[in-house]
Amino acid sequence: MQQAVESPRQELFRRLNMAPGGVGVLLEMRRRLLRGLAEHPHWTSIETDLAHLFRSWFNRGFLVLQRIDWRTSALVLEKLIQYEAVHEIQGWHDLRRRLQADRRCYAFFHPTLPDEPVIFIEVALTRGMSAKVQPLLALDSPVVDPASADCAIFYSITNPQEGLRGISFGNLLIKQVAEDLGREFPRVKTFATLSPIPGFRKWLAGGTGLREGDPRHAELAALLAKLDVQDWFKDKARAAEILKQLGRLCAYYLLYAKQDDEPLDAVARFHLGNGARLERLNWLGDTSATGMRRSAGLMVNYLYRLDDLEHNHEAYAREHRIIASRRFGVLARDSLLTRGGAPRRTVTA
Structure with a gap:
């Protein structure tokens, strides 16, 4: 039954996936397909096959959560600067401030792409819920003792892999980061974003x-x-x-x-x-x-509110x-x- 309903392309994509660098090639293929769909609507079935496989290959069981700090490899740090899509990182001094004691950065990585963040989130540990983003981004802002913080502000979430568009990781990332921060900083009881309203x-x-x-x-x-x-x-x-x-x-x-x-x-x-x-x-x-x-x-x-997430999600x-x-x-x-x-x-x- 599976062979009857599954496109032969999927088997080809699976074999490509086993080759060195195969996942990166397939991600680039889907990126190009997505960009060209308006002009070439007949590509839709190819794009759909890739999306189906990526949802399986990039499920939570394969993703590894890592904290990114100043000791992380320069290659990954450079990519943070390159990829940041919400609040542009203005060079190495800016990045260093975003990785200091009262800040956190976490990313999901996939074993086949060890130096490519699949998605990353930037967090500020604050006293009270932040209302303005400029103080969080200021290079000369004072470093707060994170142990005194009572709030974790998620102020930037970036999905850098265009080939994974439409495949959601953000909800998993936020929930796991919130749980990890709650264990590390017991005083932190409030988890909130400071989000743009782009439209x-x-x-x-x-x-x-x-x-x-x-x-x-x-x-x-x-x-x-x-x-x-x-x-x-x-x-x-x-x-x-x-x-x-x-x-x-x-x-x-x-x-x-x-x-x-x-x-x-x-x-x-x-x-x-x-x-x-x-x-x-x-x-x-x-x-x-x-x-x-x-x-x-x-x-x-x-x-x-971690205890309310499931109820709110269902209502929505x-x-x-x-x-x-x-x-x-x-x-x-x-x-x-x-x-x-x-x-x-x-x-x-």
């Missing part, structure tokens, strides 16, 4: 569903014009007015902007699918050029229900999109 500005500009002639459309256009003013956030009075509107709209975006019952925001899909809770919105959490361009500086904390997977703190619901109900008692709705972009 928020784009959605504001064209995905809300408001039409010309609707007074709210004009109000939103006025808000977008204010965001286009350079360094608007440095004027405290102006920033307070803008952020009040932005926070409500962003809460609405994270809770109700969806496509096919899934959150429009890719980062939200990832963490909510893992069973995390949408916990807190942070004004001016990322004032870098990228942060301002993508989300007007807003960031969000997703809370990982089966009912498309987002578990969020009460504050998010209050903010979203007060946004201009729900003004006048209008029912909350799902926005498809």
Whole structure:
């Protein structure tokens, strides 16, 4: 039966996998296939066969969790600098700060790719839940005694292998890292992310569903014009007015902007699918050029309560229900999109 339904390509791929460097060749093949699917849709079956095999070859039983520190091989450290996708590492001094006593970096490795991180996560050990990323990234930030920390902030997760796109490791990595940190630092009871909201500005500009002639459309256009003013956030009075509107709209975006019952925001899909809770919105959490361009500086904390992850995951997977703190619901109900008692709705972009 298996021979009847399985593509002969899979046997070929298995034999290639046994050759020295075979896994790397197959990963590169799938990377190229993924990039060319739009132009060559007939490649889909080949890509599907590779994805099927990778899910088996890269399951948790084969992955090895390693802590990365300053004693890790220079080859792997160089790749961290090269691959980091969330907050660019500005050279060796920057990397060294991210590996000091109050920081942790962990990665999954596969036995056939010993010098290639499959996925890696960067963690800051802090007192209290961090609201701003710049202090975490500052080279001159003071090193905190990790034994005094009560919170672990996951501030960057990078999947560097494009050939493994769509094959999830992040939930396994976060859970194991949280468990390991809890054993090493018994005072750490809070595990949370400090996450970007990469699609928020784009959605504001064209995905809300408001039409010309609707007074709210004009109000939103006025808000977008204010965001286009350079360094608007440095004027405290102006920033307070803008952020009040932005926070409500962003809460609405994270809770109700969806496509096919899934959150429009890719980062939200990832963490909510893992069973995390949408916990807190942070004004001016990322004032870098990228942060301002993508989300007007807003960031969000997703809370990982280990005892609640399974329940939250089931609610999300089966009912498309987002578990969020009460504050998010209050903010979203007060946004201009729900003004006048209008029912909350799902926005498809």
